[in-house]
Amino acid sequence: MTETPSDIPSATPTAAQPVGGSVRRPTPVDAVAERYVESLADLSPEFAVSVGLPGRRGELDGYSPEALDALTDLDRRTLAELEQVAPVDAIDRVTLAAMRERLGVSIEAAEAGEALRRLDNIDSPIQNLRDLFDNLPTATEADWADFAACLRDVPRALEEYADSLRLAASRGDVAARRQVETCIGQSRTQAAESSSSYTALIDAATTADGTPLPESLQEDLRAASAQARVAYGRIADFLGEQIAPLAGEVDGVGRERYARFSREFLGAVVDLDETYEWGRERLAAIDAEQREIAARLYGAGVSVREAMDRLNADPARTIHGTAALQAWMQRTADDAIAALDGTHFDIPAPLRTLECRIAPSATGGIYYTGPSDDFTRPGRMWWSVPEGTDTFAAWQERTTVFHEGVPGHHLQVGMQTYVRDELNAWRRLACWVSGHGEGWALYAEQLMADLGFQDDPGDRMGVLDSQRLRAARVVLDIGVHLGKRRPPELAELPGVGDGVWDADSAWAFLRHNVAMTESFLRFELDRYLGFPGQAPSYAVGQRLWEATRDEALGRGESLKDFHMRALRLGSVGLDVMREALAD
Known part of the structure; x- marks a missing residue:
């Protein structure tokens, strides 16, 4: 991987070349934001590494209740500081609105105990302490020594995480049994030498120029990897012995918690009941267009699923092997950059x-990981291929490349990292709102279809398949977590039936609406059930992005100007974005 130097310039607005014109003079509001980022990098070595800022290398974050309290205390102190400064310009006004909204939501979630009880199949320490190693610097022997130190720190981090889960459990806050059991399975996988990502990472250990590591360092890495794997075996035992007996069977979290999660992931307040009805309507419209394309491709009477099966069987639309998949991803991404720039x-x-x-x-x-602050580590699109999978459907995944790459996450995240002459470090590096980011990525998928990049009927079917998934999970996610009754147009589907949404009906509903392999689909369902409000933020975010764009075009702004003005804001809550772009 690319080296991230330890002497990166401080992430201040004056530390980089201007994007255009003169460098904006930092303001008192910027100073508060910069201090927040410096404090966050001190509290969170993982954050510092992820964005390429100076920090304590060779250490992981604190996961204890005390460490989580320290992060919340930082949020509270920063909000108090913001009350003492006045905005100088429009950029300051957005910073103030965005920080108050984000830090306020974070404090509210912490006070409700959400940080302590985090346990799900995709975004809890079980996964994060595995995946963060993918992006640790590995260019030099010193980097690999830090890598080994981080591996040796995994046992401490997981022990602290267990302390947080114990405290949450003592208050009656325990994840649903489904999430506990999934995390036990993931931990067992990570604990086994043959299946652990730690093993795969250190087996390929070389410096950036391909030089093998000294034997002593290789031995240190192997020993540290073994320690980390043992720690994952212990957390699996802990979850099974102390958390699983307390876990309930109900997956839904209820309206109050769900509304908080929705605000956290959107940075906006939406009418959940109206959004549920919109999801139903959107799903029906997509289904109708897919039926029309199926008939156009293969003739009248061919169902959507039959058409997809034929597309999957088409050699011209199939990629064989991960090497070919990587080359196809790179070629598709590079072509999009050349065409859109x-x-x-x-x-x-x-x-x-x-x-x-x-x-x-x-x-x-x-998934996508952003560049380091100085771009020595570029943005990266990652495909985590399940074991045994060696064929991939280009018709289905082309839109995913646009989602993760350009004009999707890469352009969005990269732009907010790039505009150092305009935005402080918090705006560029520390603020990420799912509805803004994932909404933009779905907006990017639809934009590429609108611009003619997905005109092939098979590719168009792939776009609609992606949109159908996102619309379906608006209905499923809100339906399950708010305990809604399944709508009549779905009750007739095999396995769905009438009644209140639950995991079984959600599974039948997904199998009818989503063209994924069963392993992918099982993972996705567990994600929706354990990560409330996040999955709908994609489609709802796209909806709010398109509404904001239409308002701008209605005022006479060009599409290109809207794109660049919006991207230069960075990731902010969608309510803040809409107000800023209307100003």
Whole structure:
């Protein structure tokens, strides 16, 4: 992986070359935001590494109740500091609104005990203490020594995490049994030498120029990896012995918690009942268009699922092997960058590099990691291929490359990292709102279809398949967690039936609506049930993005100008974004 130097300049607005014109003078509001980021990097070595800031290398974050309290105390102190400063310009006004909204939501969640009880199949310490190693610097022997130190720190981090789960359990806050059992399985996988991502990472250990590591360092890495794997075996035992007996069977979290999660992931307040009805309508519209494309591709009477099966069987639309998959991802991403730059976007030079990689884990996810602050580590798109999977459907996944790459996450995250002359470090590096980010990525998928990049009927079916998944999970997620009755147009589906949403009906509903393999789909269902409000933030975020764009175009703004003005805001809550772009 690319080296991240330890002497990166401080992430202040004056520390980089201007994007255009003169460098903006930092303000008192910026000073508060910068102090917050410096304090966060001190409290969280993982954050410092992830964004390429100076910090304590070779250490992991604190996961104890005390460490979580320290983060909340930082949020409270910062909010108090913000009350003492006045905005100087429009950028300050957005910073104030965005920080008050984000830190306020974070404090509210912490006070409700959400930070202590985190346990799910995709975004809890069980996964994060595995996946963060994918992006640790590994260019030099010193980097690998830090890597080994982090591996040796995994036992301490997991022990502290167990302390937090114990405290939450003593208050009656325990994840649903489904999530506990899934995390036990993931921990067992990570504990086994043959299946652990730690093993895969250190087996490939070399410096950036391919030089083998000294035997002493290799031995240190092997010993540290073994310690980390043992720690995962212990956390699996802990979950099974102390948490699982307390876990309940109900997956839904209820309206009050769900509303809080929705605000956290959207940065906006939406009417959950209206959004549920919108999801139903959107799903029906997508189904109708897919039926029309199926008939156009293969003739009248061919169902959507039959059409997809034929697309999957089409050799011209199939990729064989992970090497070919990586090459196809890279080619598709590079072509999109070349086509969009100068037309619908102005793409800065550092953002014209996007690395596409196969992830060392095998969870089935596809994700993006942003560049380091100085772009020595570029943005990367990762595909975590499940074991035994060696064929991939290009018709289905082309839209995913646009989602994760350009004009999706890579352009969005990279741009907010790039505009150092305008935005403080918090705006560029520390603020991420799912509805803004994932909503933009879905907006990007639809934009590429609107611009003619997905005109092939098979590719269009892939776009709609992606949109159908996102619309379906709006209905499922809100339905399950708010305890809604299943709507009549779905009750007739096999296995769904009438009654209140639950995991079984959700599974039947997903199998009818989503063209994924069963392993992918099982992972996705567990995700929706254990990570409330996050999955709907994609489609709802896209909806709010498109509404904001339409308002801008209605005022006479060009599409390109809207894109660049919006991206230069960075990731903020969608209510803050809409107000800022209307100003």
